[in-house]
Amino acid sequence: MAFDPVVSTSIIIAYLLFILLVGILAWRLESTGSLEDYFLAERNIGNIVGFFSMAATLFSAVSLIGFVGYWYKFGLSAYMAIIGAYTIVVAALYYYLGPKVWKEGRKLNQVTPSDLFRDYFESSLYGYIVAFSLIFAIFPYLVVQFKGVQIILEIAMGPVIPVSWGLIAIAGAISAYTLLGGMPSVAWTDLFQGILLLGGTLIGGVFLVLTLGGGYENAFTSLLNTKPEILSIPDPTGVWDWTFIMTFTFGVFLSSIIRPQSWIRLHYFKEKANVRNLSWKIPAFLLLIQFGGFSAVLAGSALIPNANPDHFLLLLYKNNFHTVFLGLIASAGLAAMMSTAGSLSHSISVFILNDFVQKLKPNWREKRNLSIARVSSVSIIILALWISTYDVGLIADLATASGAIAASVCFPQVVTALQGTSWPTYEGAIAGTIIGGSVAILFLVVPYVSAPFGIYGGLYGLVANTVVFIGVSYLTLNRA
Amino acid sequence: MVEDSRSQRILNGLIILLGLLYFWPGGFFLQDLQFRVLGWPFFALWVVAIGPMTAIFLFYLKSRIKNRSEQNGV
Numbered sequence: 101m102a103f104d105p106v107v108s109t110s111i112i113i114a115y116l117l118f119i120l121l122v123g124i125l126a127w128r129l130e131s132t133g134s135l136e137d138y139f140l141a142e143r144n145i146g147n148i149v150g151f152f153s154m155a156a157t158l159f160s161a162v163s164l165i166g167f168v169g170y171w172y173k174f175g176l177s178a179y180m181a182i183i184g185a186y187t188i189v190v191a192a193l194y195y196y197l198g199p200k201v202w203k204e205g206r207k208l209n210q211v212t213p214s215d216l217f218r219d220y221f222e223s224s225l226y227g228y229i230v231a232f233s234l235i236f237a238i239f240p241y242l243v244v245q246f247k248g249v250q251i252i253l254e255i256a257m258g259p260v261i262p263v264s265w266g267l268i269a270i271a272g273a274i275s276a277y278t279l280l281g282g283m284p285s286v287a288w289t290d291l292f293q294g295i296l297l298l299g300g301t302l303i304g305g306v307f308l309v310l311t312l313g314g315g316y317e318n319a320f321t322s323l324l325n326t327k328p329e330i331l332s333i334p335d336p337t338g339v340w341d342w343t344f345i346m347t348f349t350f351g352v353f354l355s356s357i358i359r360p361q362s363w364i365r366l367h368y369f370k371e372k373a374n375v376r377n378l379s380w381k382i383p384a385f386l387l388l389i390q391f392g393g394f395s396a397v398l399a400g401s402a403l404i405p406n407a408n409p410d411h412f413l414l415l416l417y418k419n420n421f422h423t424v425f426l427g428l429i430a431s432a433g434l435a436a437m438m439s440t441a442g443s444l445s446h447s448i449s450v451f452i453l454n455d456f457v458q459k460l461k462p463n464w465r466e467k468r469n470l471s472i473a474r475v476s477s478v479s480i481i482i483l484a485l486w487i488s489t490y491d492v493g494l495i496a497d498l499a500t501a502s503g504a505i506a507a508s509v510c511f512p513q514v515v516t517a518l519q520g521t522s523w524p525t526y527e528g529a530i531a532g533t534i535i536g537g538s539v540a541i542l543f544l545v546v547p548y549v550s551a552p553f554g555i556y557g558g559l560y561g562l563v564a565n566t567v568v569f570i571g572v573s574y575l576t577l578n579r580a
Numbered sequence: 581m582v583e584d585s586r587s588q589r590i591l592n593g594l595i596i597l598l599g600l601l602y603f604w605p606g607g608f609f610l611q612d613l614q615f616r617v618l619g620w621p622f623f624a625l626w627v628v629a630i631g632p633m634t635a636i637f638l639f640y641l642k643s644r645i646k647n648r649s650e651q652n653g654v
Contacts, residue, residue, distance in 0.1 A: 176623070176624060176627050176628075179627060179628065180602070180603070180627050183627075183628075183632050184599075184602050184603055184631070184632070186632075187631070187632040187635035187636055187639075188595065188598070188599050188602070188635050191635065191636070191639045192595075192639075195639060195642060195643065195646075315619070316618075316619050316620060317616075317618075317619025317620075320616075320619065320620055320621060320624065324621070331621060331623070331624055332611060332623075333611060342603075345603065346603055349603070372650070373643075373647040373650070373651075376643045376646060376647060377643050377647070379639045379642070379643055380636050380637075380639040380640040380643055383632065383635065383636050383639070384636045387629075387632050387633070387636065391628065391629065394628055
């Protein structure tokens with residue numbers, strides 16, 4: 101099918117202008133301009149906007165390009181690990197811990213995990229350590245969003261506009277609405293981006309099976325004849341066996357509630373019931389998206405057998421359909437990435453302001469603080485954009501490592517603080533965070549070091565944190 | 581309410597059972613690509629749709645019961 105880069109570029113530009121308009125309207129109509137508004141939209145977001153904003157934030161370049169690339173490369177093994185994690189582990193976290201985070205936030209005016217720890221451990225030092233560690237852990241997640249944008253622009257816009265210009269335009273659009281409107285703008289743009297993401301991936305995936313694969317029955321028959329190994333466990337590479345699937349599930353996804361963009365959003369809901377309902381709404385949203393993603397793999401993995409996994413979905417559209425469809429799916433992809441990038445840069449700026457600036461300089465005026473938040477948000481976007489121009493490997497690999505490091509840094513401490521457990525000490529918490537984070541980095545980031553026994557490297561960090569946290573807490577308990 | 585708390589315990593049990601069925605060991609024994617349902621190999625249908633949808637439904641019930649209890653002041 102002939103590819104017309106002018107048509108796809110026009111669709112992408114129209115989409116960007118639309119999102120910018122929504123962000124500006126939300127800023128003009130919804131924002132009060134206060135710091136509490138920039139942080140949490142005055143803790144007054146309703147059910148529908150709140151849910152779509154949370155969903156659009158969670159589902160990003162990783163969900164659209166990265167996870168579909170995983171199904172394409174590793175098949176059902178990776179699907180079981182990730183969808184199983186969302187429908188059981190993530191659901192349980194939102195059900196049991198989500199309402200507690202919301203309640204503590206209302207009671208003690210908390211915004212970030214560091215606020216929870218400052219109140220619970222009565223240690224400013226631990227608050228700073230956690231804030232710094234989470235920013236460090238989550239930053240790669242922002243980088244992969246821009247890597248995803250780059251892939252989309254390369255494949256969907258062709259030579260019409262240089263990729264670097266497109267990247268700068270998109271980073272500018274995200275900065276503009278995040279910077280002007282804070283949380284209200286981010287949440288309202290997320291609503292539209294979430295709807296487009298869901299429609300684009302689910303309808304697109306089913307459409308691909310029906311048109312390219314001749315329906316699900318034929319598509320499965322064809323796949324069983326050509327690549328049956330992607331429907332079995334372990335996967336074709338042999339890495340994703342039962343041990344790896346189970347340990348990956350817990351090692352990565354226990355962080356889902358700790359990630360700054362999710363944690364901050366738990367506080368903006370009007371009612372606790374809305375937070376608890378995320379336990380089934382978030383997995384349902386992901387399942388619908390990834391049903392579309394799996395359908396695309398089912399329909400197209402035999403047609404494009406040796407693609408870069410991160411390029412597979414877009415190449416499938418580009419090679420087999422009219423350019424308008426490519427433009428639409430590219431816009432859905434940009435929707436996913438922009439919403440997450442906007443939310444992440446916003447969350448990191450909230451961390452910098454709430455956890456460092458306001459604690460170190462409590463008397464600074466609100467106007468100055470807002471300016472600091474905006475400047476940090478834009479600086480973070482520029483830094484992530486620059487790093488994304490280097491080779492960072494597979495999108496889903498980097499994103500899952502980022503999640504695993506976040507879990508290794510403070511998941512056990514979050515559970516004890518929310519439960520109000522009596523034995524933990526801040527010395528134990530600090531030791532656990534430092535050792536856990538270091539072990540996770542050793543196995544996930546340091547080159548040529550691999551985790552033993554076929555266990556996912558991030559889980560070692562989580563276990564190390566738990567053991568050290570408990571051990572040091574008991575050793576220092578009497579003194580505390 | 582007593583009924584709500586009993587329902588929550590039953591749902592917790594079902595979620596744990598589903599977790600075992602979805603992952604190891606259940607997933608191991610379900611690996612039969614020849615047995616087809618609705619044109620899908622049953623294992624694929626289980627992993628892609630039935631298992632996750634069942635988990636979502638169980639959490640929907642749990643949330644609904646808990647929210648109702650809280651609204652009634654329990």
